[in-house]
Amino acid sequence: xxxxxxxxxxxxxxxxxxxxxxxxxxxxxxxxxxxxxxxxxxxxxxxxxxxxxxxxxxxxxxxxxxxxxxxxxxxxxxxxxxxxxxxxxxxxxxxxxxxxxxxxxxxxxxxxxxxxxxxxxxxxxxxxxxxxxxxxxxxxxxxxxxxxxxxxxxxxxxxxxxxxxxxxxxxxxxxxxxxxxxxxxxxxxxxxxxxxxxxxxxxxxxxxxxxxxxxxxxxxxxxxxxxxxxxxxxxxxxxxxxxxxxxxxxxxxxxxxxxxxxxxxxxxxxxxxxxxxxxxxxxxxxxxxxxxxxxxxxxxxxxxxxxxxxxxxxxxxxxxxxxxxxxxxxxxxxxxxxxxxxxxxxxxxxxxxxxxxxxxxxxxxxxx
Numbered sequence: 001x002x003x004x005x006x007x008x009x010x011x012x013x014x015x016x017x018x019x020x021x022x023x024x025x026x027x028x029x030x031x032x033x034x035x036x037x038x039x040x041x042x043x044x045x046x047x048x049x050x051x052x053x054x055x056x057x058x059x060x061x062x063x064x065x066x067x068x069x070x071x072x073x074x075x076x077x078x079x080x081x082x083x084x085x086x087x088x089x090x091x092x093x094x095x096x097x098x099x100x101x102x103x104x105x106x107x108x109x110x111x112x113x114x115x116x117x118x119x120x121x122x123x124x125x126x127x128x129x130x131x132x133x134x135x136x137x138x139x140x141x142x143x144x145x146x147x148x149x150x151x152x153x154x155x156x157x158x159x160x161x162x163x164x165x166x167x168x169x170x171x172x173x174x175x176x177x178x179x180x181x182x183x184x185x186x187x188x189x190x191x192x193x194x195x196x197x198x199x200x201x202x203x204x205x206x207x208x209x210x211x212x213x214x215x216x217x218x219x220x221x222x223x224x225x226x227x228x229x230x231x232x233x234x235x236x237x238x239x240x241x242x243x244x245x246x247x248x249x250x251x252x253x254x255x256x257x258x259x260x261x262x263x264x265x266x267x268x269x270x271x272x273x274x275x276x277x278x279x280x281x282x283x284x285x286x287x288x289x290x291x292x293x294x295x296x297x298x299x300x301x302x303x304x305x306x307x308x309x310x311x312x313x314x315x316x317x318x319x320x321x322x323x324x325x326x327x328x329x330x331x332x333x334x335x336x337x338x339x340x341x342x343x344x345x346x347x348x349x350x351x352x353x354x355x356x357x358x359x360x361x362x363x364x365x366x367x368x
Contacts, residue, residue: 010089019075020087021068030092033221034060038148045144055145062149064090066123066156071095073119074112081108082276093228094156096166102360104278106179109360113171120157124150164195166232183333184359189240195233202226248332249325252346252355253277260284260311264297268305279343281353282314288353290314291321291345315341322347325354332357 010022038056039049046052067090074097075085084100103109131146161169170191177187206222209215256275258267260282271280280292292314300308315321323332323344332344336359346355 016072016088019072019085022087022089024089024091026092027064027090031060031064034063037221042144045141055141059145059148059152062145063152063156066120066149066153067095069123070116070120070156070160071097073115077112077115078103081112083108083112093225104358104360106175109178110172110175113168113175116168117157117160120153120160124153124157126150127153162198163191164198164229164233165191165236166195167198167229170195183336185240185333188236192233192236192240196230196237199226199228199230199233202229246329247325248323248327248329248344248346248357251329251361252325252357253361255279255281255345255353255356257281257283257353258292258310260289260309260314262310264300264305264308264310264313267292267297267310277356279345279356279358281345281356282310284311288317288345288347288351290316291341291343291356293341293343295342317345321345323357324348333359 009025011025012020013023014021035053035056038059039052040056042052042055046055068088071088071090075088078085078097078099081103083103086098086100088097089095103112127146127150131143131150134143134146160167161172163169163173165171165174165188173194174184174187174191177190178184182190203223203226206219206224206226208219209222210219213219256271256277258271258280261284262271267280278294281288282290282292289311292310296313296315300313320335321341321344323335323346325346325348335344336342343356343358345353346357348354
């Protein structure tokens with residue numbers, strides 16, 4: 001087996017709240033690197049090589065535990081937004097959470113992206129307080145362990161806030177641009193280019209550290225992280241360019257159809273818990289009658305939900321809200337922009353509704 005293939009494989013290590021957690025094999029050599037680097041820094045405090053190695057290993061495990069908490073915070077936020085979390089993967093440069101489909105709104109994307117850095121900064125505060133208590137109690141080694149873990153969490157939190165995709169800060173900026181009226185593809189392109197710039201900057205900072213300070217371990221790690229971020233952002237931009245060859249059928253989502261006679265209250269009580277979508281195709285007398293958007297439903301006073309039928313809220317079935325599955329994705333984006341509507345009903349040549357295309361589904365998301 002080739003090394004590149006080996007390091008891309010993943011080892012299941014746990015299931016937390018129904019979410020599989022996997023460890024990329026590439027994590028193991030990085031774990032050894034972290035342990036040796038930490039042990040080398042401990043020699044002024046610990047004379048025994050074995051003790052330094054074991055404490056360095058404990059610091060490494062604490063750091064990757066912190067990364068896991070960071071990713072599980074993303075997952076918990078996603079579940080609060082009714083997104084299904086497929087898995088959490090820890091890799092050599094951190095981790096990511098994978099969702100069944102991307103967030104439906106800019107505000108949802110923002111809250112999910114913010115959860116990870118907030119968790120890391122909170123962990124940093126907890127470890128720092130514990131480290132200060134240990135220091136005042138005279139437990140210098142334990143205090144060193146806690147304060148080092150606090151510093152690592154603080155670095156993890158603020159590094160992830162850098163405004164380049166696919167870092168959390170890039171996702172926060174993308175959500176902001178999306179909220180301000182940019183379409184999702186354009187916002188992703190902007191933050192992806194920032195991600196490449198930040199990755200290149202980190203790479204050259206690493207080289208600068210190595211050349212002028214002689215700290216080649218720190219330099220090598222900075223350079224590798226920079227290359228990883230540059231490559232990840234570049235892959236996102238390449239994907240956006242390739243989307244020109246994709247059609248609506250490649251990105252549409254199967255939709256739950258609802259009756260025009262159904263009340264908003266029944267939709268909220270019986271349909272939405274099972275089908276957490278932002279758009280539904282509405283049928284009346286066996287024919288496609290219109291498209292229901294949750295954004296429109298939310299404008300109706302809740303006291304009127306039991307007596308309000310969906311036909312009074314839906315967008316009527318016109319060419320403005322439908323699109324062919326063979327249409328290019330660029331045509332779908334243009335139609336959404338011109339119609340000021342965040343979703344389209346996908347209708348085949350026989351007039352059958354075969355799916356829904358929402359703006360967030362125009363591009364693939366992975367949570368970093």
